[in-house]
Amino acid sequence: MGLNVKIKIGTRGIVSNVTGIAIAVAVSQVFMSASACAQQAAEHTYHIVGGPLDRTLVEIAQTAHVRLSYDASLVQALKSSPVDGTYSAEDAIRKALTGTGLELVPTANGGYTLARTKEEAHGGPSAAAGASGAAATSNGTQVDTTLPLISVAASKDSGGTGFVAESSSSYTRSDVPLSETPKSVSVINAAVIQSQGDQSLSDVLRNASGVVTRPGPLGVPQYEIRGFTAENVTANGLATVGPAPNVTPTIAIASVEVIKGPSAIFNGESPPGGVINLVKKAPQADPFHEIQLGYGTFGDEQIALDSTGAITPDKKLRYRFIVSGERAGQNAMGYDGKRNFYFAPTLEWKDASTDFTVGYEHTVDREPIPQFTLGYLAGGIYRNYIGNPLGQPSDHFSGQTDNVFFSLERKLGSSLTFVSKGAYTRSQVVQMAWTPVMPLDQNNSTSFFNFDSLSNFYSWSLQNYLRAKFNIGKAKNTAIAGWDFLRYNQYQSDTQTPGFITDPNIFGPFTFPSANTGNLAQTFASSYTQAGVYLQDQFSYKNFHALASIRRDNYLTSTDVPSATHPAPGTHQNAVSPSIGLLYELTSDIAAYASYNRGFQPGTAPIFGGGLLPPQTSQQVEVGMKFNLLDDKLAITTAAYRTSFSNYNVADPVHQGFYIPTGGAVSRGFETEITGQPLPGVNVVGSYTYNDFVQPGGAHVPVNLPKNSASLWATYNFQTQRLHGFGVGAGLFFASGQYVDSGSAYRIPSQIETDLGVFYRRKGYGLNLSVKNVFNRKLYYSSTSAALIPMGPERTVMLTGTYDF
Numbered sequence: 001m002g003l004n005v006k007i008k009i010g011t012r013g014i015v016s017n018v019t020g021i022a023i024a025v026a027v028s029q030v031f032m033s034a035s036a037c038a039q040q041a042a043e044h045t046y047h048i049v050g051g052p053l054d055r056t057l058v059e060i061a062q063t064a065h066v067r068l069s070y071d072a073s074l075v076q077a078l079k080s081s082p083v084d085g086t087y088s089a090e091d092a093i094r095k096a097l098t099g100t101g102l103e104l105v106p107t108a109n110g111g112y113t114l115a116r117t118k119e120e121a122h123g124g125p126s127a128a129a130g131a132s133g134a135a136a137t138s139n140g141t142q143v144d145t146t147l148p149l150i151s152v153a154a155s156k157d158s159g160g161t162g163f164v165a166e167s168s169s170s171y172t173r174s175d176v177p178l179s180e181t182p183k184s185v186s187v188i189n190a191a192v193i194q195s196q197g198d199q200s201l202s203d204v205l206r207n208a209s210g211v212v213t214r215p216g217p218l219g220v221p222q223y224e225i226r227g228f229t230a231e232n233v234t235a236n237g238l239a240t241v242g243p244a245p246n247v248t249p250t251i252a253i254a255s256v257e258v259i260k261g262p263s264a265i266f267n268g269e270s271p272p273g274g275v276i277n278l279v280k281k282a283p284q285a286d287p288f289h290e291i292q293l294g295y296g297t298f299g300d301e302q303i304a305l306d307s308t309g310a311i312t313p314d315k316k317l318r319y320r321f322i323v324s325g326e327r328a329g330q331n332a333m334g335y336d337g338k339r340n341f342y343f344a345p346t347l348e349w350k351d352a353s354t355d356f357t358v359g360y361e362h363t364v365d366r367e368p369i370p371q372f373t374l375g376y377l378a379g380g381i382y383r384n385y386i387g388n389p390l391g392q393p394s395d396h397f398s399g400q401t402d403n404v405f406f407s408l409e410r411k412l413g414s415s416l417t418f419v420s421k422g423a424y425t426r427s428q429v430v431q432m433a434w435t436p437v438m439p440l441d442q443n444n445s446t447s448f449f450n451f452d453s454l455s456n457f458y459s460w461s462l463q464n465y466l467r468a469k470f471n472i473g474k475a476k477n478t479a480i481a482g483w484d485f486l487r488y489n490q491y492q493s494d495t496q497t498p499g500f501i502t503d504p505n506i507f508g509p510f511t512f513p514s515a516n517t518g519n520l521a522q523t524f525a526s527s528y529t530q531a532g533v534y535l536q537d538q539f540s541y542k543n544f545h546a547l548a549s550i551r552r553d554n555y556l557t558s559t560d561v562p563s564a565t566h567p568a569p570g571t572h573q574n575a576v577s578p579s580i581g582l583l584y585e586l587t588s589d590i591a592a593y594a595s596y597n598r599g600f601q602p603g604t605a606p607i608f609g610g611g612l613l614p615p616q617t618s619q620q621v622e623v624g625m626k627f628n629l630l631d632d633k634l635a636i637t638t639a640a641y642r643t644s645f646s647n648y649n650v651a652d653p654v655h656q657g658f659y660i661p662t663g664g665a666v667s668r669g670f671e672t673e674i675t676g677q678p679l680p681g682v683n684v685v686g687s688y689t690y691n692d693f694v695q696p697g698g699a700h701v702p703v704n705l706p707k708n709s710a711s712l713w714a715t716y717n718f719q720t721q722r723l724h725g726f727g728v729g730a731g732l733f734f735a736s737g738q739y740v741d742s743g744s745a746y747r748i749p750s751q752i753e754t755d756l757g758v759f760y761r762r763k764g765y766g767l768n769l770s771v772k773n774v775f776n777r778k779l780y781y782s783s784t785s786a787a788l789i790p791m792g793p794e795r796t797v798m799l800t801g802t803y804d805f
Helices: 033-041 053-064 089-096 152-157 190-196 201-205
Strands: 043-048 083-088 102-106 112-116 134-136 142-144 185-189 211-216 219-225 233-235 253-260 274-280 288-296 300-310 317-327 339-350 354-368 396-411 416-436 446-472 475-495 500-503 520-541 544-560 571-585 590-601 616-629 634-645 649-651 659-661 665-679 682-694 708-717 726-735 751-762 765-772 796-804
Touching: 043 053, 043 089, 053 083, 053 089, 083 089, 089 102, 152 190, 152 288, 185 190, 190 201, 190 253, 190 708, 190 726, 190 751, 190 765, 201 211, 201 219, 201 253, 201 274, 219 274, 446 520
Parallel strands: 233 274
Antiparallel strands: 043 083, 102 112, 134 142, 185 253, 211 219, 253 274, 288 300, 288 796, 300 317, 317 339, 339 354, 354 396, 396 416, 416 446, 446 475, 446 500, 475 520, 520 544, 544 571, 571 590, 590 616, 616 634, 634 665, 649 659, 665 682, 682 708, 708 726, 726 751, 751 765, 765 796
16 A cells, blocks of 8 residues: 655645655645646756665755655665765655666656666555545545644654654664664654653653653753663763753654663663663754744643754855743642743755764753652551642752754765764752652651752763675675763762751641752762773664674763861773574565664762772663564554663662662563554554562662553544644543552552643644543652652643644
8 A cells, every 4th residue: 555645845834744754755736736847847956865765765856846746665674775966856756766676657747756677676566646545525625634743843753654653863874774673672752742741751651661650859850761760861872961951842852762681882871771862853945934832731831942944045054043932830739830941953964975963952851850759757648639738839959051063064075975963061059948758647747958058060971983885795784883981070069058847737828938948068070081982783684684793992081079087099990792683574564673782871979988899780681572564554563671781770868969789680671662654644653561579688778669551642634624624632640559668558549541632723723622630540759768759640631732833
């Protein structure tokens, strides 16, 4: 079957949606048939370096405004030839098809399709225009049914592939499809994010298997992957410090990647559970501009602008400008509401041999204490929402971050490419709040501790590598050799007048003093330097694919703690981290894979009294299956894994900023994910996770994770002419029961959150009504302490409008 999508590119934006499932993308007629010949004959300038064939065809068809329909299976795993110069639509497409065994065939309605050349043909059916991507109404008008009704930006930044993600270039550092990658990688793209009306990274990550969100009282949420903490969120593959990646507005995110298990080749300091990576939106050659306005529960007001296009007539110089602001009166617990501002201009130069991007991000964020409840000393949990601040209403966590970055990709020949990325980040973080330190007694009384601290982070991150593509007979290789460098410094100051206060009844009137003591002094200063070299090879021979890598890292760390009895000397550590993965395509639709990965984290956690905890090592074995069904419209991945970890460290409960060792751990589990379009007009993304986290005897770390969790989000686009432009979405997010703290005195019950969405899009305008926790159930996040159990949102409503011009 083929796909047929209607696109209109111009100053008024997209009338109906762009789609493509996996590597199948179809571009259809946008102008009246009377102008088709003129459009096809018109010449346009292209600077396309090659890559996945479907993406190249999309770019040509969008630029030339021509209709192109073809069979999804024809272009699967094919690469296009470079298209650099001024061509008509026909000539540009034929140039891209060079060496693919495909030819361009005109259709009777003035469009085009693809077919195998006579030399390559084996009797397979070729696509015809007007295939299953559209449904015909009673009056003969075609209505797009393939995609949720998303905006121009979400459509383009998702690569025209709907909910299905084709690749993770950040992980493999190349364009190898996920279907050929022997590892579990979750990718949630802009189409999913917008259809759900997601407002935060926590909202987005509900769609990824194996990820559990754990909010804290004084900072951005912590994320657990397969039972282990994801230490930092990376951005465009570069390591970061500070809170900015966690609070990046979703309008600036093209996709979120979750790379499961130790991933040293991606990030030398490799957490055992995996890495979360944000892919930011990049400049586009074709102009579009989008204004977004939102209003929701608790007076939440949002406004954003996303604008991109070419600066020069030849489209080599492009820009993207995103600015976003948000404020709310208060949160559900009565604390002063959040305040966010984001400003990000980006420039890109792209021609046939060079792709150079430079950009700047400025992020200002102020977050109130999140909604929470407490346990009782005698056991059990107060199972309701607390409707008043437990502290001052102004208690908050805030951060300001400036980030300057660049990316260079330069072709040194037909098969050799040099890539360089770098970023400098400066971030300042303030924590100012009263937080409970004990569960409630029988009189609903508890004690609170005053947090008043200031931290400054500075980091430099750099990646350089050479990528070579070459064939040896029928065997295809993509080899990478590179060097990474990371350095960051942290300086933390805390109040010198810490205080404890006892509130005799948290539900009665009580006035807390200001958390701002005005008496800060430096607590510690630390520095961290990491340099790594690595080799990686991706090998393909017929149905067999392999990914192997080896990496060596050197680490220098030092910590200065003025209050320590003995100064901690700097440490020099090194590690070698190998990995290998094998994948075999059993059929054109089904593949099996197995992988082994090792990871290393240097000892950087300070011990109160001096010294650092020892390094942490991890290893993972994973096996799984990958399915691409229904002509690549539906992608399914299953994975079974075992991850072991040598040394689990937790925060020192008595001394802020320090840590204690608690032994190793083993995590075993099974995951499955599904994305795609199983039926006309229906788009789904779903996941299921079973995780069994086990610690050896003698280790008593509160794990507190659900053993079973699942999610399912589906959208439906009405297919009749009368309701064309309307769609609905519904989602279920499930977590099984889990314990809080050590022992079994505190237990969070199983829970299901139900979300709904209604959206409308027509002629450049869009409306999205998102309702989360429709039935207003009592929801809880995971927690390791009965003194603070974060609660999920009460029923919240957000109405978002977009205008494309």
